[in-house]
Each structure stands twice: as C-alpha cells, then as structure tokens.
C-alpha cells in the first residue's frame with residue numbers, strides 16, 4: 414500500500430419500496446416517476462468504509478450513477494461521513510440498466526485509477542440483482558469478495574469473513590479489491606444535524622460519458638424493462654372470533670380442517 | 677423454440693437436477709439440447725452421474741477453487757464458448773449470482789438474478805422476477821448474445837440417473853493462480869432443516885417476548901404437524917432460532933399448504949418469502965397489522981392466550 418488508503422463506495426438512489434405505489438387501474442408501477450431514496454445496504458457500505466478511515470486514515474469517496482436527482486444519495490453518504498462525492502450522469506440516458514451502471518463505474522475507475530477497496534451493497538433495495546459489484550470487478554479485472562460480514566484491513570490486503578447459505582468463509586486478497594456488504598456487517602450511524610449541514614455544502618463532482626472516454630453504445634441497455642406490476646392477492650381475509658379464546662380456537666381449527674390443511 | 681442449447685451450471689451439486697429440469701422445459705421437446713458444466717475441483721464427480729444433460733463439461737479447477745468467482749467464471753466462459761448456448765442458466769444462490777455477474781462482465785452480456793420464470797423468445801429471453809423488495813414483479817427481456825439467468829429454485833429435486841451416459845468434455849484449468857486466497861471454510865452447523873419443503877409452518881415474529889416463550893410456538897407446531905419458521909429479527913437480531921428458520925427476502929422462500937403467522941407484522945420483506953402459501957393464518961393483537969390483508973383467516977388477539985387455546989383445541993381438549 415502506498416500512501417493513505419483510498420476507499421470508494423458505490424451508492425444507489427433507488428426506488429423507495431415503501432412509498433412506491435401501483436396505478437390502481439393498471440396494477441403497474443411507473444418506476445421512472447416513483448419516489449427514491451438511498452438503497453439500504455449502501456448505508457452499511459458507507460459505514461464500513463468510514464469506520465476503516467476512522468481507524469487508519471485515508472479518504473472515502475462515494476460514487477453514484479444516475480440523473481442529477483441521485484445526488485441525494487451522495488448527500489446521504491457525505492452526511493454519514495464520506496469525504497468526497499462523484500456523480501456519473503448521462504443526460505441522454507437518465508436511467509441505465511445494470512450493464513450500463515457497471516460500465517459507467519468501470520469507466521470512472523479506469524480514468525481515475527487508484528482505489529484500494531471499493532464497497533458495494535450486496536443487492537439494491539429496489540432491484541436486488543446483486544450483480545453490479547462483481548460485474549464492475551470483472552470489467553476492471555479486480556477480485557470481488559462478496560457477502561462480507563466482517564472486514565479487516567492488513568498491510569496492503571484485506572481479510573473478509575463472509576457468509577453463504579450453508580458455509581462460512583475467510584478469504585484474503587491484495588489491494589485493489591471490491592467488497593459487497595449486507596445489513597449484518599454493521600449498524601450505520603444516524604447522521605447528525607451538523608453532519609447533514611456540512612454534507613449539503615460539499616462539492617459534488619460530476620462526470621459524463623465524454624469525460625470518461627465512453628461511447629454512447631457502451632451504456633446502451635441490454636435489458637428491456639417491460640413492466641413492473643403488483644400481483645393480485647386473493648386471500649379470504651376471514652376474521653375468526655368467538656365468545657372466548659377456546660371458542661375462537663375451535664372455530665379456527667374447524668376452518669382449517671374444512672380447507673384440508675391440517676392432518 | 678427448438679434446436680437451441682441451454683447451458684446449465686452450478687457450484688452446488690444439489691441445485692443441478694432442478695436446473696436441468698428447468699432448462700429442459702425451456703428448450704422443449706425436439707432437437708433442443710441441455711448441456712451441463714460442473715466444477716471438478718476435488719469436490720467429487722458431481723454432475724456426470726446426473727441424467728438430463730446431453731453433454732457434460734468438467735471444469736478442471738484447482739483444488740477447492742469455488743471461493744474465487746473469477747476462476748469459476750473464466751472456466752465457465754470456456755464451456756460457454758464450446759456450447760454456444762442460447763442461454764446460460766445458473767442457480768440464484770449467493771455463489772450463483774456472483775458467478776453470473778462475473779461472467780456477464782467478462783462477456784459484456786445481459787444478466788438477471790432471482791428469476792422466478794423465464795422463456796426463450798425470438799427477441800430475447802423473457803424473464804419475470806421480484807422487484808421492489810418483493811412488493812412487485814418485473815418483466816424484462818434480456819437482449820444480445822450470451823444472456824445469463826440465475827433462477828430461483830424451490831426444494832431440491834432428486835437426481836435421476838442418466839439413461840445413456842452423456843458425452844464428457846474436460847475444460848482445462850485457467851492459467852495462473854486466483855487472486856483470492858481461501859483462509860478457512862466452515863460448514864454452518866445447521867439443524868438440517870429444509871423449511872422450503874415443509875407442508876405446514878408455524879412462524880413467529882417479534883410479538884414473542886422472550887426466547888423461553890418459543891416453547892409455546894413449538895408446541896403449536898407439534899400439534900399441527902408443522903415446522904417452526906420466523907422473521908428476520910428472530911434469527912438475525914435476537915438469534916433465538918438459526919438461519920434455517922428465517923423466511924423472507926433475505927431468508928428462505930417457502931410454499932407450505934398452511935402458514936400460521938404468529939406475532940408477525942407482515943413487512944414486505946417477510947411477505948415475499950411466504951406469499952406462495954396455500955392457506956395463511958395470522959394471529960396478531962393489532963387489528964391493523966398488514967399481515968391481515970395477506971391472510972385467509974385472521975385472529976385478533978394476544979398470542980399468549982390464542983396459541984395455548986389453539987393447542988388445546990387441536991388436542992381435542
């Protein structure tokens with residue numbers, strides 16, 4: 414490792430899954446008009462980077478790809494303790510697909526070399542594909558260490574403890590490396606009034622395709638999103654109640670026997 | 677569509693029969709081919725003994741290399757080049773998603789994970805997957821050559837032995853060592869519970885006040901012939917139950933015939949894990965709990981009185 418450690422964090426300004434609503438007549442969600450917020454695990458990613466900087470020094474840079482409104486996610490990251498913020502934006506393509514986002518981040522890394530560790534969320538709250546981090550790693554030829562539950566920095570290398578469905582692993586890689594994290598890794602701090610105020614005054618650097626040496630076709634979508642719709646739930650919603658708990662319980666057991674779902 | 681090849685891959689032997697079946701259904705009857713790539717990294721000859729593949733590529737990786745998705749993706753890419761498939765299909769497990777992403781990055785192709793269903797169409801591969809944390813379904817068409825789909829599998833299906841031995845092709849190991857060193861791997865101490873396969877589930881949430889009270893829930897589960905499930909806070913925060921019991925977006929997906937939600941509010945990230953249940957019962961003291969809108973039978977009340985009464989009713993007392 415040469416010099417102070419350079420930590421990057423990819424943050425997404427995604428659709429707010431709690432506030433997004435389907436149109437009543439069509440049952441579909443207009444994703445491009447839905448309210449947005451910072452993706453949940455990306456807060457964990459920022460927190461992890463900030464903790465490393467607090468221990469070892471260095472800088473934390475938050476990066477987002479999206480329309481200018483996605484600066485909100487960068488403001489969040491700054492309020493959580495990031496030092497710098499970078500917006501990658503293409504006026505011609507406000508919303509890129511996964512391929513476009515990964516290529517945009519990879520293009521930034523190629524034109525601004527020098528990260529040591531780059532944190533991503535394990536999955537984004539709205540799309541949850543879990544592909545962007547490892548995809549960027551493949552694009553720029555870096556190792557990807559995913560599903561980290563614990564990260565420790567050694568001299569020019571990183572040790573990650575991670576979790577799979579049936580296994581736990583401890584793995585090590587030299588810098589530079591890409592790491593993805595989920596909500597189990599830490600409890601993100603709550604921004605203070607002062608940190609939010611300071612964040613609102615920080616400069617956000619902005620880059621477009623030409624500054625990153627990208628051709629428009631490099632960002633062209635490979636997935637066409639046809640529609641997002643809310644499946645109908647057809648539940649009976651029958652309230653079971655009786656004069657006392659015993660009667661209620663018998664009523665429920667009888668109902669379930671009629672349905673044929675009790676042995 | 678006919679005459680097309682689907683290439684199947686998984687790091688996990690138990691996912692392979694389900695993937696082969698899904699691939700076969702997608703190519704349909706006739707001249708379509710299903711080919712299989714398996715890891716030969718010292719983990720045994722998994723895959724070549726499985727029926728349903730017309731050809732098997734053995735990816736000869738260094739001993740125990742599955743911790744390095746870069747090595748796995750490089751090897752899989754070679755099999756992909758040889759098979760020239762219309763679609764590459766992997767399991768949407770954690771390893772599967774990462775391998776899919778690295779392969780997509782290396783070949784600059786479309787990829788989707790967590791896919792519920794897919795179909796080969798002239799224009800591309802049409803997929804359906806959950807979006808918005810399970811609040812909604814998204815339909816997409818993956819365009820361009822070499823698309824990759826990571827599909828969600830239900831309970832493992834048993835392997836069928838091959839009727840005719842498949843053709844076996846060895847894919848040589850990638851040059852050079854990987855960039856990730858494995859320091860340690862441990863298999864999680866699991867109770868061996870396969871909640872995905874359960875017929876009946878009694879599931880508990882933060883309505884439960886303390887760990888000792890789990891005995892109430894266990895008693896109800898026993899009386900119903902059910903297994904115990906839970907929400908994320910019970911497994912991940914309180915640690916009262918192991919991860920095998922955890923249902924939802926980041927836990928297991930279940931589709932029992934009966935799902936009884938006890939003291940569970942019904943957050944979207946939980947609902948997505950149990951939405952496919954045939955009959956849903958909710959027991960909650962809050963009549964406005966969102967779970968009620970997603971249930972067939974609802975009981976408004978304190979679980980500490982409702983559950984014991986249910987146990988008595990079931991035992992015929």
Ligand SMILES: Cc1cc2nc3c(=O)[nH]c(=O)nc-3n(C[C@H](O)[C@H](O)[C@H](O)COP(=O)(O)OP(=O)(O)OC[C@H]3O[C@@H](n4cnc5c(N)ncnc54)[C@H](O)[C@@H]3O)c2cc1C
Nearest residue numbers: 881882883907908924925926927939940941943946961979
């Ligand atoms: C990215 C992400 C992923 C997530 N993944 C998952 C996941 O996979 N699975 C999951 O479950 N959650 C997941 N969550 C968490 C989820 O959002 C909810 O926080 C969680 O499901 C709530 O669990 P709960 O219903 O047990 O608790 P609460 O929401 O606190 O609900 C407790 C309920 O118990 C009722 N209650 C209280 N006392 C009693 C009583 N005495 N008798 C009867 N009822 C009572 C209350 O009225 C309330 O409705 C995820 C969250 C995020 C952000």
Ligand SMILES: Nc1ncnc2c1ncn2[C@@H]1O[C@H](COP(=O)(O)O)[C@@H](O)[C@H]1O
Nearest residue numbers: 423478533534536537541542543544545
């Ligand atoms: N538009 C974006 N800008 C910056 N980072 C992103 C963007 N989309 C996704 N990411 C990162 O990739 C992670 C995984 O996203 P996904 O592959 O969509 O599940 C997120 O948690 C972010 O860290």
